[in-house]
């Protein structure tokens with residue numbers, strides 16, 4: 603492999619240019635080629651990155667450009683075929699979230715990468731964000747007690763997708779954060795929703811994840827909301843954390859609040875819940891673009907052969923949960939049992955961000 607890892611990016615729509623910008627800025631990498639079916643988009647991005655050779659044909663890019671790695675930032679339904687072609691051509695591959703349209707597709711990509719000794723990573727951006735890193739630390743330090751419940755909202759007007767519903771589009775972020783914070787996989791998934799604009803494609807969904815440890819998480823996703831909301835509440839037995847990703851600096855607040863039941867009481871008159879209201883503190887968050895950390899981590903894994911934090915197995919686990927959501931949606935929100943294969947440890951167990959943060 604050359605000193606500079608040579609990267610080709612396919613997909614120059616909304617998200618692809620952010621990946622191109624970040625790889626372009628990193629020492630140790632060069633964006634050697636870019637690809638998009640739409641000539642107009644390709645020309646626009648090619649004008650900004652004149653060293654990258656533009657292609658409208660992905661197979662031609664794979665055959666002609668001297669690439670070490672490929673980044674797939676196209677619509678979800680194309681992830682599997684593009685990532686498969688990249689892996690078959692011997693390229694380390696970073697695929698945007700969600701990894702593919704089905705667990706079977708994800709499993710095939712994982713096997714291909716393993717058989718060829720290639721890095722396969724999924725673009726779960728929030729696993730590389732400093733606020734999530736800090737919240738994980740706060741939980742692990744025992745500062746908020748035992749995590750009881752997580753509530754997450756990701757709402758805004760659009761961007762409407764044509765091939766996937768709002769749960770597949772937005773909830774992968776929330777699911778990846780929740781599974782990372784709890785270090786476990788849910789065993790029951792419920793999802794309700796409605797398609798108001800495009801027939802058959804839900805634009806609002808409410809999802810619940812129940813965990814074997816009696817913990818619970820709810821995720822509200824919407825493309826039909828006047829305000830942009832990116833909020834998560836982590837309710838602990840001693841304290842509670844509110845994470846607002848739209849806050850420019852003070853993204854995390856830790857509230858010293860809790861409710862306690864008296865351990866003993868003899869008469870109803872003696873029974874009182876005890877509400878504790880204490881201080882609120884705002885941990886300092888180092889400002890670093892999560893996508894920059896993600897791209898750096900991908901290059902590190904390509905160079906060293908280390909397993910990425912957001913590895914293919916995590917990507918497949920998220921897709922398995924999204925499939926369970928679709929099944930539940932189709933039956934009006936009925937619970938779908940989500941048993942992990944016996945003996946299989948959740949790919950979200952254990953940390954990961956510490957490794958990334960220290961890079």
Ligand SMILES: NC(=O)c1ccc[n+]([C@@H]2O[C@H](COP(=O)([O-])OP(=O)(O)OC[C@H]3O[C@@H](n4cnc5c(N)ncnc54)[C@H](O)[C@@H]3O)[C@@H](O)[C@H]2O)c1
Nearest residue numbers: 613614615616617618638639640675676677678698699727
């Ligand atoms: N990690 C994040 O925070 C984040 C944020 C936004 C989007 N995404 C993901 O990025 C991916 C792309 O999303 P987007 O919003 O940029 O979509 P988009 O529709 O804006 O752009 C996709 C681009 O891919 C091109 N394309 C499609 N098929 C192609 C093919 N076979 N060969 C070459 N080009 C092809 C299209 O012409 C289009 O320009 C999705 O998987 C999405 O979930 C991730």
